[in-house]
Amino acid sequence: MRRCQRCGQKAVVYLPQHRLSLCKEHYIEWYLKRVESTIREFKMFGKGDRVLVAVSGGKDSLSLWDALQRLGYRVEGLYIDLGIGEYSQRSRLACERFARERGLELYVLELRKEIATIPEIKEVESRPACSFCGQLKRYYMNRFAREKGYHVIATGHNLDDESATLLSNVLSWNMGYLSRQFPVLLEGDGFVRKVKPLVKFTEKENALYAFLSDIEYVEEECPFSEGASSIEYKRILSQIEEKSPGTKLRFYMDFLRRLHSLLRSEEVNLRPCRVCGEPTSAEVCSVCRLRERLSSRLLSSSPSS
């Protein structure tokens, strides 16, 4: 039986990449300290900032919200209801219950009212759903945070997400994406600062924190995510991780420390979208162009045509 390296009680977890065994209490303590030190290391935000955490109902974002609140940050939640049938309903309920039980403020933004649900858009768009869904979430999250006066948007991206994205960007040496892959994206040009305080935790570590903190999260994956290439890269990195524990963390952190600073981020000239006023590099932003495509498709498929 493994024992907690802090107190000698029975351990509930062994973290091979850190060679660390911990009991429930000391795991939560370790996790919270590590969230705090990540926030400080990357100068993400301070105790005076108003933080909006983007929650999906899953283990990562609810653990983030929980941890930020326990660490004494001013944090409120935003749930974007994507309208993906029962999956969205269950996710929304998990977020609402989490907020209610803790007396926290949760905002809900319904994509249906803003543009259309993801399944409706999927009917007319040929791109993978993850592509336009991510775009829409970033757009509405940013607009909401800016309009409500938040200083920071925090998302629950974890080490598995970030290292898989890194592997994908490295395999094609996409220098633009690589130069923007950082756990902090600074504010400016109509964008609210965006931060990822959980980048040093694997999915499993977040799931364990959620479990030990009595967070009821939705385990179900989005039904549209199946076959995404990020899943393949996560699988590959997990294979390597199993043989060499610590590879994922080293791959991602050493990228930030050793390579990222060498990459010049290209200047992107942003201006307000002619239609909605949100920042864009084109004349009309991608969300307004998507909205245009949706209305022309709906018109052309209406019974009178």
Add this chain to the structure above:
Amino acid sequence: MRRCQRCGQKAVVYLPQHRLSLCKEHYIEWYLKRVESTIREFKMFGKGDRVLVAVSGGKDSLSLWDALQRLGYRVEGLYIDLGIGEYSQRSRLACERFARERGLELYVLELRKEIATIPEIKEVESRPACSFCGQLKRYYMNRFAREKGYHVIATGHNLDDESATLLSNVLSWNMGYLSRQFPVLLEGDGFVRKVKPLVKFTEKENALYAFLSDIEYVEEECPFSEGASSIEYKRILSQIEEKSPGTKLRFYMDFLRRLHSLLRSEEVNLRPCRVCGEPTSAEVCSVCRLRERLSSRLLSSSPSS
């Protein structure tokens, strides 16, 4: 049935990453042109240079020797006999037969006479065999080429080798190794220029060239290479390649084009080894230190001790 895209005859090969079907004759033509264009692209050497090709008896190095000779370069071979039992004997015979049948000059250097065989060294060294074997081959190859007045050493490293090494260096962001990973290492400080003209070909492409050119090569892998981490990385890249043909070539070539130039190669201060005079960054070079360890181990295990 696929047809050759050059002449319409029955194709013997389909190259998914190039979307190319070719017959025997046009595959050999395509291969030779690609070797030539790689030599030019990286300014490896010219028709006047004396080239020494390091041959192991395998498909890659014998295909390289064959191609360089057919392209009209001044090329001779060097086989380093590592003394690995029947594996070395068969490899040596394959090189000797290849040279004899084509009337080419082959030099043989026996590691046994220079220092000790690989199995003998393995008995006393705790490092993986590939580590000291590579070191010894580079040392003796360089000394031989310099003493005999060759301008260039060419090795048969292929795309699978180079992309697996790249993946390994990227996963740990080993900036020193990354800055030196290039198909040409320039001469200087006692080092002869080293080039890898086959970096754009996969193992399979080299094997096919060898087969179609009637080169009798040894298929057997070195018995000491088992479990090497490079084999694991090759397997992973082949998994990705199967789903997305062209990934390996893009990963390697775009690294050279987009990232390599951003990496500063650290200055390494070289001086002649105090014992043998070969270039080294230490006072005594690693091969002389290995030789010292070998003699002290032999002394300590001799019957009189």
